[in-house]
Amino acid sequence: MPVATSIKPGPRPTMVDVARVAGVSVTTVSYVLGGRSGDPTASRISDGTRRRVLDAVEEIGYRVNEPARNLRRNRTDRVLLLMDRLSSPYEQHLATDIESRLIETGRSLSVMVCTTVERLDHCLGMVRTGLADGAVVQCRAVAGAQAVLDAYAREHIAMVAISNVLRPNGFDVISNDEAPAIEEAVDALVAAGHHRLGFLAHDAVTDLPDSRMEVVRRRLAVHGIDLPDAMVRSGARDRLAAFASTRELLGLPRPPTALFAASDTGAISAIWAALAAGRRVPEDLAVVGCGNIDECRVTVPQLSSAGPDRPDFSPIAAMLLDRLANPSFAESRHVHLPWTFFPRQSS
């Protein structure tokens, strides 16, 4: 393992120290360590000199001082990933995928959690402030994000947002084409004879309007079926809250015969709540989730879900890299990712 071997205590050595030990100038050290590969200046250092410098670095345990380098270069080669939470499998995927693509281009990723607009503003301010060169924003739960992103885009901050509500405006947007899949799921439930549906939303109805709920409601209307607010509960984001909300719905005088959840994790809790209440799934309560996470295929019964076949995050890093390469990138792109309805045992 090439791991932290030659670290010595004491004040951190600088390039001056390396230069002294190697018997060369700091310029030379900088050129050796700058790693501008493919650069014409790469060949200005002879192999012997390069070796001496690298040996000196090794000997005294030198590491470049990032703030100094960043100050001088006026960039950090770092990208921020702003998310409104960490805990879903989706976020895990997103982070590792983007990171691996950034690493290929010599960059790195750091993650910050933003649950409020103020915090989002603060974090984007940090990239403006030199903490990072750009940001990927995945904050569906944050209301008012459009204005913030608009403002930073005006400042030419490189940003890509993953959102179904944000409109590209100096930044790019990846959105999921959820509606067709959700409508298909609704149609399937109606075709199976359901006409009393419940909906498990992410947030309280009074908060952020739940776009998935709106799609469901509109589609039900097409079938002449109503989705009254009394049949809507919040908490899809939280496994415990989803359980409690479903129990509430099942306790209604005329409980729903089918439940549509804005998330798969919420739907799974709903299945448990139904089973715990002595109902059968799908016979007494059909359940459909959103997201099509892996877990859908191991639950009992397996969870029907509307979601991407397999999440594809590749456009995200690609678009951000475009913007990083060209800070005054003019075009604002909008990429739509397809969703599909995957009927399984729970509906």
Added chain:
Amino acid sequence: MPVATSIKPGPRPTMVDVARVAGVSVTTVSYVLGGRSGDPTASRISDGTRRRVLDAVEEIGYRVNEPARNLRRNRTDRVLLLMDRLSSPYEQHLATDIESRLIETGRSLSVMVCTTVERLDHCLGMVRTGLADGAVVQCRAVAGAQAVLDAYAREHIAMVAISNVLRPNGFDVISNDEAPAIEEAVDALVAAGHHRLGFLAHDAVTDLPDSRMEVVRRRLAVHGIDLPDAMVRSGARDRLAAFASTRELLGLPRPPTALFAASDTGAISAIWAALAAGRRVPEDLAVVGCGNIDECRVTVPQLSSAGPDRPDFSPIAAMLLDRLANPSFAESRHVHLPWTFFPRQSS
């Protein structure tokens, strides 16, 4: 909302611009913005001047340049949280809790994912390199971490590790006192008449030795019961893998009558695998998990689990702050957090 209002395009303004607009020196600007509250120098600025400076900042949309400030101050007021994955509820908790405590002291947190020693070394190198002032390390799946942390501790990098295997050595360690609770769970299973146990480990037996499995094995031995390798499967970390592993165990000629999983999420998948195979839980297969996550209380049947009553992360930030305040902090502390066995319906 106090959000990104006065951002203007063009080259980012510096303190010199603020000073010019406000009609004061850069020193004054620095003192106004430095925010050394409680500092004797805080009172050197008159209220009128302070106002003029803040107005100028607002007017031209100035934001401090972090790399420059960090270079000069030789600190970043930033802490790194290194985790081997993001997706569990535990990680979500950890991150938000530590962050809120850091914010109270004017610091911020960024998260990086480290699944290998090399990456851990790289990320800790980044704090040495000036990306952050210290790190919290939560990488149970990373073998060889001890040597890396030892090395950086020698460099006086402020670190706190959450681990049951790392020994404090220039850094602090938080560990969970898992053994008593796990032993109690084993005793309960044995008392219930189980003598054929399966174990769902985090990793393959050939990889990292699973400390929880060792405890289980030793405790079973006390009861004169063997835990053969044939009854051990890996994949507790991954819901799909855990499902497949459990199915394998149940397919054995003499399947286990009880299953101990190294994680709650693994145990939940195991319950599903059992149900999917037509077994009843706990009658045909008793299941116990580790971690006592919230989800245990909503599964059907509710999951018995060994874990903390409620996770308490407060010592982590506290210890790190001590080290940040005093870089040559001598003591290496080891905090033990208690675990309890919570019997529920699944066993």
Added chain:
DNA sequence: ATGAAAGCGCTAACAT
């Protein structure tokens, strides 16, 4: 193929 030197934007000792 290598070196000297001018800053990047900021902070803080040291004036006044």
Added chain:
DNA sequence: ATGTTAGCGCTTTCAT
């Protein structure tokens, strides 16, 4: 109460 100034460690232009 406010200003002058010398760097922090690095990159990069321009010489040689």
